[in-house]
Amino acid sequence: MDMFFRFAIVFYIIFLNLTTHILANEQQSLRILHVPSYHMSWEWNSSQLQGFKDGLSLSNVEYKIVELDTKRISDPTLIQQKAMIAKNLIDQWQPDLLYTNDDNAQKYVAMDYVNTTLPIVFSAVNRDPSIYHFSNSSNATGVMEYEHFIPAINLLRTIKKDIKHIAVIVDSDPMWAGVVKRIKEKIKEVPDIEVTQWYVADTFTNYKDIMKSLQTKVDAVALLGVFNIKDESNRNIDFKEILRWTAENSKLPDFSFWESRVDSGTLVAVAISAYQQGYIAGEMARKILIDGVAPSDIPINSTEKGEPMISLARAKALGMNIDVQIFLNIKTKKQYDWSE
Structure with missing residues (x-):
């Protein structure tokens, strides 16, 4: 004891x-x-x-x-x-x-x-x-x-089925090199889709010229780098201003991987949280x-899972009729954040 x-x-x-x-x-x-x-x-x-x-x-x-x-x-x-x-x-x-x-x-x-x-x-x-x-x-x-590249492509193709040729736009920030490398690997998993145009935009004027030229060259655009783009005074342009110009001047469906892009006019994203x-x-x-x-x-x-989302304002501007079933599983944005 x-x-x-x-x-x-x-x-x-x-x-x-x-x-x-x-x-x-x-x-x-x-x-x-x-x-x-x-x-x-x-x-x-x-x-x-x-x-x-x-x-x-x-x-x-x-x-x-x-x-x-x-x-x-x-x-x-x-x-x-x-x-x-x-x-x-x-x-x-x-x-x-x-x-x-x-x-x-x-x-x-x-x-x-x-x-x-x-x-x-x-x-x-x-x-x-x-x-x-x-x-x-x-x-x-x-x-x-x-980034959720393949899910974003799949989401875009549920809205517009005939997409085959894509352009990718980045700015001059070195961080995009890794993204581009991953996209080049991932695109191999979708044999009927091809990235035919790769662009680096360094100025807003350059960006506008690129977007105008793409209207008859591709079926959709991946908008990645829209931050390190400058005006004539070498001042960084706010990305919302760039996306607003895009929504008002481009007739191409566009996609990205961040919610803030869809808020500002990009059509779809499978967003990184x-x-x-x-x-x-x-x-x-x-x-x-x-x-x-x-x-x-x-x-x-x-992070493995992304959040699918769509800009209804952008879809309407592009004249797209979207199956209501799609809305059951994705987040919707009814208007642009710059129009509020």
Whole structure:
């Protein structure tokens, strides 16, 4: 009995220590530095961060955010200055984890901390992770932004069955190289569809000329890069302005992979979920911060399921009669966001 009593005491002490350790981990305030490539007023970024917070599922977290704002700022010197703010915060504030969105945040901030003691979790990255030295690194993992190309093609063809020749338009941002490479591989899975035209648009005038020339050359257009397009003063054009011009001047069905494009006039998309990108990243961060899993033991992942959607305003402008059955399984946009 005496031996049993001593064993019970030892067991209780061990259990108490473990419980105290777990509670301490739960109650200890964690610091996370979030560096989005763009700006938090854009839903794409705010949804990723909300998903991250929900996936992390912790209340005792202090966040600091440094926006690189590279959609609206094109001057590399200004972007570097913003990146330096983030780097100074890392040195002085010493966050427990760095969460970075989209490619430019990796290029200007995250890759400088690869193989350091600072855990890095990223989301919405288009380029191969090896470009940022994430592959086989000791402290980085995250979520790739793989576009749903075949589902988008299939959705488009439920609306317009005779599509055979497609053009793809990108801007000059290097992130599109990975997307183009994946499309070239994926298109092989659809033997009766061919991408016959590949274009890089660097100015709005150039973009307009390309779209006008395509009206008699192809059956549809994949609108990918519409951000790094400049006016005559070398100022970045707001992508909504570009998509509005497209909706008002092009008679070609168009598709993409982001909800914001359909909001602004692109006909269809099987959209990548910003929230899911962030949510998976948040789950990864929890494993690192709470479960003690090394980032190198968490495989780089991607979101698998996209959300099909259609712009009814664009379909009407194109004179399309759409089977009502299609509406049962896809998200619909009744009007353009710029007409509200």
